[in-house]
Amino acid sequence: MSQQPSKSSEATKPAHFIRQIIAADVAAGLHDGKVQTRFPPEPNGYLHIGHAKSICLNFGMAEEFGGLCNLRFDDTNPEKENDEYIRSIQDDVRWLGFQWSGEVRHASGYFQQLYDWAVYLIEQGKAYVCHLTPEEARAHRGTLTEAGKNSPYRERSAAENLDLFTRMKNGEFADGECVLRAKIDMASPNMNLRDPIMYRIRRAHHHQTGDAWCIYPTYDYTHGQSDAIEGITHSICTLEFEDHKPLYDWYLDNLPVPARPRQYEFARLNLNYTVTSKRKLKQLVDEKHVSGWDDPRMPTIAGLRRRGVTPQALRQFCEMIGVTRSDGIVDVSMLEFAIRDDLDKNAARAMCVFNPLKVVITNFDATRVEQLTAPKHPQREDLGTRELPFTRELFIDRNDFREVAEKDFKRLVLGQEARLRNAYVIRADEVIKDANGEIIELRCSYDPDTHGKNPADGRKVKGVIHWVSATQCVDVELRLYERLFTAENPEADKDKTFLDFINPQSLSVIHAKAESSLKNTAPETRFQFEREGYFCSDRYDCTPNLLVFNRTIGLKDSFGK
Ligand code: ATP
Numbered sequence: 001m002s003q004q005p006s007k008s009s010e011a012t013k014p015a016h017f018i019r020q021i022i023a024a025d026v027a028a029g030l031h032d033g034k035v036q037t038r039f040p041p042e043p044n045g046y047l048h049i050g051h052a053k054s055i056c057l058n059f060g061m062a063e064e065f066g067g068l069c070n071l072r073f074d075d076t077n078p079e080k081e082n083d084e085y086i087r088s089i090q091d092d093v094r095w096l097g098f099q100w101s102g103e104v105r106h107a108s109g110y111f112q113q114l115y116d117w118a119v120y121l122i123e124q125g126k127a128y129v130c131h132l133t134p135e136e137a138r139a140h141r142g143t144l145t146e147a148g149k150n151s152p153y154r155e156r157s158a159a160e161n162l163d164l165f166t167r168m169k170n171g172e173f174a175d176g177e178c179v180l181r182a183k184i185d186m187a188s189p190n191m192n193l194r195d196p197i198m199y200r201i202r203r204a205h206h207h208q209t210g211d212a213w214c215i216y217p218t219y220d221y222t223h224g225q226s227d228a229i230e231g232i233t234h235s236i237c238t239l240e241f242e243d244h245k246p247l248y249d250w251y252l253d254n255l256p257v258p259a260r261p262r263q264y265e266f267a268r269l270n271l272n273y274t275v276t277s278k279r280k281l282k283q284l285v286d287e288k289h290v291s292g293w294d295d296p297r298m299p300t301i302a303g304l305r306r307r308g309v310t311p312q313a314l315r316q317f318c319e320m321i322g323v324t325r326s327d328g329i330v331d332v333s334m335l336e337f338a339i340r341d342d343l344d345k346n347a348a349r350a351m352c353v354f355n356p357l358k359v360v361i362t363n364f365d366a367t368r369v370e371q372l373t374a375p376k377h378p379q380r381e382d383l384g385t386r387e388l389p390f391t392r393e394l395f396i397d398r399n400d401f402r403e404v405a406e407k408d409f410k411r412l413v414l415g416q417e418a419r420l421r422n423a424y425v426i427r428a429d430e431v432i433k434d435a436n437g438e439i440i441e442l443r444c445s446y447d448p449d450t451h452g453k454n455p456a457d458g459r460k461v462k463g464v465i466h467w468v469s470a471t472q473c474v475d476v477e478l479r480l481y482e483r484l485f486t487a488e489n490p491e492a493d494k495d496k497t498f499l500d501f502i503n504p505q506s507l508s509v510i511h512a513k514a515e516s517s518l519k520n521t522a523p524e525t526r527f528q529f530e531r532e533g534y535f536c537s538d539r540y541d542c543t544p545n546l547l548v549f550n551r552t553i554g555l556k557d558s559f560g561k
């Protein structure tokens with residue numbers, strides 16, 4: 001079976017099984033050769049890196065096969081859902097670079113149709129109102145090895161069920177007093193087919209439908225029919241829904257639905273050093289272990305964005321991990337690789353001194369400012385250049401100087417030379433100390449004939465260090481982030497909770513001196529601070545008055561070293 005050519009299917013893309021299934025369906029002319037997918041989040045939290053995998057798959061397949069992908073809020077649990085989540089989910093999908101087909105959809109938009117179909121099933125003798133208490137229902141359900149028992153309410157007449165269901169809808173029963181169940185098979189080896197609940201009574205205000213309904217359909221009763229209403233051809237979900245598929249099919253087989261979608265399951269993304277349960281992420285936010293859902297340490301899409309990760313890096317990562325049916329744990333260093341790879345290619349370079357030590361160039365005039373020019377990126381001429389003012393007083397990093405040094409120290413040593421990056425070679429001539437013996441200043445001399453070239457006399461200068469002008473630099477706040485969890489699997493320990501593995505060093509804030517070209521940095525601008533790491537100006541807190549940069553990631557993988 002040959003794959004459909006399209007703008008985004010390069011030869012390198014693996015022919016994963018979903019891609020193969022869709023290609024085969026398209027080639028066989030199924031659904032008139034059309035592909036319609038959907039991404040169906042429940043608006044009960046922010047999207048995380050796992051959702052990115054599902055988004056890339058659903059939108060990616062539609063794009064690749066010339067089809068469409070819907071964004072549908074799976075909003076059947078009003079108590080846990082809200083508008084903030086609805087907004088953030090749309091922002092995240094767009095930021096990843098995808099556009100859904102038409103308007104945003106809501107499962108709640110189909111409540112009337114779902115209700116009418118429930119009435120249809122009742123009329124067909126395939127659904128009934130059940131008054132068992134939750135405990136009784138559990139006792140009737142049986143186990144994996146034991147068949148369940150029929151509910152005493154199972155044989156109610158269609159007329160009686162219709163009356164009771166109407167009264168459920170009209171609010172004549174208390175919350176939880178009864179439910180509507182599909183009449184399938186209490187002896188089925190698949191527990192999902194043992195007369196599953198279709199509707200429960202809940203007097204909850206719904207963010208879309210207000211107080212119009214006091215009964216709400218279950219996920220299982222809602223999902224497939226919503227797919228059918230929207231003409232979804234391939235309903236792609238994660239493996240935990242595999243056991244629900246017979247129920248998904250049962251509803252579609254027993255209802256007069258306008259289309260026949262098919263469900264396909266793939267393995268969800270699990271990442272080490274990362275928690276991706278929405279409930280746990282919410283707990284981190286609610287208990288203020290992080291500053292919010294978009295805290296740069298969070299594995300949410302909004303958090304990754306704020307940290308400085310690009311949408312391209314996330315999409316590349318999702319392509320790298322592939323799509324399979326076997327559960328595994330992806331090493332977070334793969335994500336970090338994708339992030340670094342993208343930033344290395346695209347982030348402008350800049351110099352920022354974290355731990356400033358004053359340097360006075362004794363043979364450079366105090367009133368002089370020499371504007372040096374440096375490329376923003378060593379391989380990307382298209383990114384242009386920046387001006388670096390060179391002045392008598394400079395800052396270098398304290399760690400880049402030693403009075404006496406081991407042989408392998410390749411930076412500035414008293415009495416020796418080093419190159420200031422993008423500028424001149426300097427020699428450290430003298431050290432000035434305070435009363436405590438701490439170095440407070442270096443007296444250096446520069447060689448004016450070394451800008452962009454080696455010393456004329458053939459002297460070899462090995463070390464290159466970064467610097468900024470002390471009189472023409474900007475103060476910046478740096479938020480240095482590390483992984484949020486110290487354990488590979490923060491959820492594995494039986495005697496502890498994931499909260500016990502929060503990395504106490506996951507955030508430290510320092511103040512530093514950056515080159516003056518950063519003065520008017522707009523929010524969400526990414527840089528490589530040379531020799532230090534990748535940084536992104538904070539989306540919310542970076543202003544001309546206080547430049548705030550988040551460390552996206554270090555230059556090299558140094559975790560635990
Ligand atoms: P919950 O339903 O418990 O709130 P969820 O993570 O399943 O959490 P949904 O909003 O229902 O969240 O997920 C929307 C879609 O994203 C679903 O199709 C789901 O299968 C998929 N998805 C969720 N988590 C992952 C993951 N870790 N990897 C891949 N896909 C995921």
Ligand code: MG
Pocket residue numbers: 042
């Ligand atoms: Mg879900």
